[in-house]
Structures are given as structure tokens and as C-alpha cells.
Amino acid sequence: MVIANNAFVELAEAATFDQLRGRALADFVGRPGIDLELIENQLTKHGFARNVGTVVRGRNGESEEPVELSAVRTGGETPHYGFAIRQIGRRLRDLPPASQELPRSVEQLTELVGRVALKDIVRESTDLIERLCIEAALSYTSDNRASAAEVLGLSRQSLYSKLHRYGLGNLMDESE
Known part of the structure; x- marks a missing residue:
């Protein structure tokens, strides 16, 4: 991870970004071997992924929060990725x-x-x-x-x- 905002740091149950720096996004986002591969395939095919239901795991991997993830990837030899992650757990719990x-x-x-x-x-x-x-x-x-x-x-x-x-x-x- 290169950078993350405070909302993601909180979702990942870290005190500061320094506790997340250098770790792979897969350590926190998605069900292992499923979600990030799917998102990567969508990014490769379309350049974006929209509203993918997934989870963010806490730093210790003990808790999961349901989220909706959208992503974009820049072109070029060294692509850059941008992610928008929105918590949906409360919304899911509130729906009858x-x-x-x-x-x-x-x-x-x-x-x-x-x-x-x-x-x-x-x-x-x-x-x-x-x-x-x-x-x-x-x-x-x-x-x-x-x-x-x-x-x-x-x-x-x-x-x-x-x-x-x-x-x-x-x-x-x-x-x-």
C-alpha cells in the first residue's frame, strides 16, 4: 500500500497508516483468492470495476466489514490504481x-x-x-x-x- 485515507485506516483497524504501509491490499480487502482477482480481471478488461461487493478485514484478520468497492487503473507501463470503498454493513442491517x-x-x-x-x-x-x-x-x-x-x-x-x-x-x- 502506498497511501490510504483515515477512513480506510480505521476500517483496517490500524492506529496509523504506518501500520499498513508496504502491505498488500489483499491483506485487507476481499475474500482470499476471489475478490481481488475478479476486480483485477475487470480492471484489465474495462479499466474500471464498479460496486463490487466484498469485505475489508481488520489488521489482525479477525473481523470483516462488508463494503462495496469501485476501482480504476491508469494505463502505461507502471499502472496506478485508485479505489473507492464504501461501508455497506449498516445499510444491509437496516434493510428489512x-x-x-x-x-x-x-x-x-x-x-x-x-x-x-x-x-x-x-x-x-x-x-x-x-x-x-x-x-x-x-x-x-x-x-x-x-x-x-x-x-x-x-x-x-x-x-x-x-x-x-x-x-x-x-x-x-x-x-x-
């Missing part, structure tokens, strides 16, 4: 799960690659498939929840829970 709209297509999910961790893409994919199956079962059974639960191999209570989770159906009338 119901307010996050699920992707509706494979294309939208694949666009998340490189910006979101695989485990989060898998979770979103699972949620998407589950929601689509519930919607199909409700359509197939003309909105008969008991039959839809049976078609899906769920208890009615599990189906009601999933309906509530995804905001599906008229949940006002739960006396069915």
Missing part, C-alpha cells in the same frame, strides 16, 4: 428482508456475479425458485391453499409462513 425485491430472471441473478457473494446469490436463487413454485401451485389449484400445500409437499402452516415471507396471496383471510 421483505423490502428486498427478488430477481425475476436468470439474467438478473447472473448479473450479481462479482458484486455479491455466491452464498447470497444461491440464497436469492433458492428464494426465487421457491416463490415461483408457490405462485405456480396457487395458480394450478385456483388459489386453494390447502391443495397448493399438498401439491408442494408442505404443511398448510409452512405454506402460510412462506406466503407471508414473500407477500403472496390475500393474507387477511387466514381462516381457510
